[in-house]
Amino acid sequence: MFxxxxxxxxxxxxxxxxxxxxSQDRLAMAIILVIAFAVVPMLASDYFFRAILIPFVIMALAxxxxxxxxxxxxxxxxxxxxxxxxGAYGAYNFFVRIPGLPLIPALILGGLCATVFGILFGLxxxxxxxxxxxxxxxxxxxxxxWMFLRIKWFTLDAPSGSVxxxxxxxxxxxxxxxxxxxxxxxxxxxxxxxxxxxxxxxxIGREWMAIRDMDVAAAVIGIRPMYAKLTAFxxxxxxxxxxxxxxxxxxxxxxxxxxFSVETSFRLLFMVIIGGLGSILGAFFGAAFIVVxxxxxxxxxxxxxxxxxxxxSTAGISHAELMIFGALIVxxxxxxxxxxxxxxxxAKQKLRLWPFPH
Amino acid sequence: xxxxxxxxxGGLMAGMLYSLVALxxxxxxxxxxxxxxxxxxxxxxxxxxxxxxxEWAGVWLGGDQLFLANLIGxxxxxxxxxxxxxxxxxxxxRHLVNQEGTTLLMATLGIAxxxxxxGQTLFGGSIYKIDIGMPKDPVFWLESxxxxxxxxxxxxxxxxxxxxxxxxxxxxxxxxxxxxxxxRAVADDHQAAQSIGIPLNHIWxxxxxxxxVVALVAGMIWGSKLGVQFSLTTVALRALPVVILGxxxxxxxxxxxxxxxxxxxxxSEVYLGPYVGGGIEIWxxxxxxxxxxxxxxxxxxxxxxxxxx
Numbered sequence: 001m002f003x004x005x006x007x008x009x010x011x012x013x014x015x016x017x018x019x020x021x022x023s024q025d026r027l028a029m030a031i032i033l034v035i036a037f038a039v040v041p042m043l044a045s046d047y048f049f050r051a052i053l054i055p056f057v058i059m060a061l062a063x064x065x066x067x068x069x070x071x072x073x074x075x076x077x078x079x080x081x082x083x084x085x086x087g088a089y090g091a092y093n094f095f096v097r098i099p100g101l102p103l104i105p106a107l108i109l110g111g112l113c114a115t116v117f118g119i120l121f122g123l124x125x126x127x128x129x130x131x132x133x134x135x136x137x138x139x140x141x142x143x144x145x146w147m148f149l150r151i152k153w154f155t156l157d158a159p160s161g162s163v164x165x166x167x168x169x170x171x172x173x174x175x176x177x178x179x180x181x182x183x184x185x186x187x188x189x190x191x192x193x194x195x196x197x198x199x200x201x202x203x204i205g206r207e208w209m210a211i212r213d214m215d216v217a218a219a220v221i222g223i224r225p226m227y228a229k230l231t232a233f234x235x236x237x238x239x240x241x242x243x244x245x246x247x248x249x250x251x252x253x254x255x256x257x258x259x260f261s262v263e264t265s266f267r268l269l270f271m272v273i274i275g276g277l278g279s280i281l282g283a284f285f286g287a288a289f290i291v292v293x294x295x296x297x298x299x300x301x302x303x304x305x306x307x308x309x310x311x312x313s314t315a316g317i318s319h320a321e322l323m324i325f326g327a328l329i330v331x332x333x334x335x336x337x338x339x340x341x342x343x344x345x346x347a348k349q350k351l352r353l354w355p356f357p358h
Numbered sequence: 359x360x361x362x363x364x365x366x367x368g369g370l371m372a373g374m375l376y377s378l379v380a381l382x383x384x385x386x387x388x389x390x391x392x393x394x395x396x397x398x399x400x401x402x403x404x405x406x407x408x409x410x411x412x413e414w415a416g417v418w419l420g421g422d423q424l425f426l427a428n429l430i431g432x433x434x435x436x437x438x439x440x441x442x443x444x445x446x447x448x449x450x451x452r453h454l455v456n457q458e459g460t461t462l463l464m465a466t467l468g469i470a471x472x473x474x475x476x477g478q479t480l481f482g483g484s485i486y487k488i489d490i491g492m493p494k495d496p497v498f499w500l501e502s503x504x505x506x507x508x509x510x511x512x513x514x515x516x517x518x519x520x521x522x523x524x525x526x527x528x529x530x531x532x533x534x535x536x537x538x539x540x541x542r543a544v545a546d547d548h549q550a551a552q553s554i555g556i557p558l559n560h561i562w563x564x565x566x567x568x569x570x571v572v573a574l575v576a577g578m579i580w581g582s583k584l585g586v587q588f589s590l591t592t593v594a595l596r597a598l599p600v601v602i603l604g605x606x607x608x609x610x611x612x613x614x615x616x617x618x619x620x621x622x623x624x625x626s627e628v629y630l631g632p633y634v635g636g637g638i639e640i641w642x643x644x645x646x647x648x649x650x651x652x653x654x655x656x657x658x659x660x661x662x663x664x665x666x667x
Contacts, residue, residue: 076460124648128655130459131393131606135598136651139644146641150634216665262595266467273464315483319475326472333465334453 003352019197036186041179049178051295057185058246060287063271064189064196064280065239070269071278072200073232074212075125079137080240081264082121082144085257087114087241088248089154092163095249096156103170107188107245114241115234117144122233126226129215141262148257164254181250188246192239197280199235208232209278240268270325274332276341285340297321364508365624371514373620375579378521379597380604380612381528382572387606388532389541389565391548392451392462396470398594400570403442403477405577405586408435409486428490432574439570442473447562455558456548474591483588488581517579524575528568529609541565545607596640599647605660615658619643 003024010016020026044053066080091110095101121140125133148154148161155161168175175184199205207228210218219225248255267290275286298317305312312320336342379401386394394400412431419427446469454465496509532538543551544561552558577586580593597616604615626642656663 074460076463124651128651131463132602132651132655134393134460134463135602135644136648138595138598139641139648142641142644146637150637269464269467316479319479319483322471322475323479324475326468326470326475329468329471330450330465333457333461333468334450337457337461 062243063283069236073208079140084244085260087244091245110245118237162256276339279341282341369621369624373617377616380600398591399470399473400573404574443566605657608659611659
């Protein structure tokens with residue numbers, strides 16, 4: 001019913017190859033974009049922006065990057081936090097050392113720093129894979145943690161590696177209010193998500209997926225594993241790096257290396273698992289879930305436990321949060337390995353025929 | 359020279375403890391093909407259980423029966439680890455049979471988070487101490503050769519001894535018993551092992567129990583050294599390069615890898631650290647393991663990886 005496709009004829013290859021071939025999808029996407037860009041800024045409160053929307057948008061971007069590496073190319077990475085850190089500190093160095101450098105080039109240069117770093121630490125993926133690679137990427141994490149804490153050059157001799165940026169602007173417009181921050185991050189996300197979507201459905205995206213599904217077989221049919229794996233590392237770490245720079249510049253505005261600890265890496269991986277491995281949409285779902293869940297638990301748990309007469313401390317909530325996170329991950333891996341994105345795809349399938357079951 | 363030897367020995371002692379944690383990784387991987395990221399959480403969980411149980415037992419026994427209290431704590435924590443192992447098999451692993459290695463790895467990440475939360479909910483989240491009565495006073499060796507001798511912690515010595523005994527016992531268990539052989543068969547091929555009548559579920563419970571006991575011993579030793587607290591989980595992160603270096607499937611690899619990493623860490627910190635700002639211990643171990651992987655992807659004693667389509 002909602003996804004009635006009859007009558008929508010494709011008369012050219014071009015039309016057949018669109019990102020959203022069904023007109024309902026195009027309409028829905030247009031509505032979502034209008035809501036995100038126009039309606040939300042009018043309705044949401046300042047708290048809502050700072051606590052939920054801005055973190056969600058930036059984390060969705062980071063999860064998108066991680067999903068390219070983990071979901072599409074199958075190279076499991078526990079070092080995403082390091083790529084974010086490199087993006088953030090790279091952008092910071094360019095921003096501060098080159099006077100008058102606009103924000104957007106600084107972000108892109110930060111992303112490129114992360115790309116170089118990502119390729120460097122992606123090199124082991126040519127020799128090892130799977131579990132060994134997961135540990136190898138942890139090396140990137142610990143190295144970055146150490147680098148930004150101890151090498152003073154990166155932080156302009158700031159003690160304990162904490163730095164800050166101020167007076168951001170894009171094309172002369174200041175980015176200081178919550179709404180402008182949100183809109184800026186959202187624009188970056190929209191552009192990069194479109195690029196990523198196009199990349200994964202192009203030749204290179206199919207190469208990544210071939211490597212993910214069975215790398216030896218992919219190599220046999222003529223896909224170069226080195227090229228495919230390293231491009232995946234490069235694209236992924238670029239996006240993650242830009243997300244890291246946004247997180248640092250726009251969301252935190254003053255930060256230290258601990259902001260990108262190994263915990264961040266795990267969180268990003270969870271977003272990808274819960275959202276859906278190998279799905280652009282999944283990155284959004286996963287980020288929304290992981291960003292909202294702690295806030296939700298903070299509000300909701302004391303309330304529910306209060307009803308049964310149990311008082312819960314802040315530490316208790318954080319322990320409960322750990323348990324719920326852990327249980328959810330295991331549950332998702334068992335019940336729905338393709339994550340929330342798969343649930344949405346199933347719902348869509350049902351909506352084609354709704355209200356009739358057959 | 360004396361200082362160098364002291365550093366070297368300190369590294370070896372620390373390495374022995376790393377290999378104890380690494381052993382937990384290797385055991386589970388060897389016997390079920392699961393790379394158990396939850397080993398660190400299990401160490402924390404077991405240590406928390408033991409610390410609290412022995413504390414409660416101490417109060418209940420009324421004072422100075424340290425050994426008995428610790429024994430009760432140890433047995434109690436062992437029991438808890440058995441329940442944990444059984445639940446993990448029942449609730450998670452059973453449903454993930456024949457999944458890919460990376461899926462299982464992510465599942466153990468989830469288990470790790472759950473155990474960290476559960477442990478602190480059940481046993482409390484502050485810093486506890488385990489006092490198993492290990493002498494803490496330092497001893498001096500070779501005083502006739504070097505001036506002042508080489509300083510060694512007695513505690514480290516005992517810890518290394520316990521680790522060595524545990525390793526020997528486990529090696530015997532894996533090589534000489536029927537259960538050990540069944541465990542190795544399961545690691546080789548789940549389906550084939552099932553088809554000749556090895557009950558996969560039992561094997562998994564057994565192996566997670568063994569890993570739980572190893573975690574308990576590791577947690578006991580680390581806990582009595584550093585105190586039981588949340589940071590104990592990071593011990594596992596430091597043991598990961600050990601596993602990689604030694605090879606995922608090799609018990610001797612875990613030991614020798616641990617010793618190499620322990621020594622490498624200490625020597626690099628002392629002799630390289632000052633030039634680059636210090637604190638390089640943690641990533642140096644990883645880079646060491648990484649560099650080694652590039653030469654020998656299966657690790658020092660790992661089985662050769664053969665890819666087939």
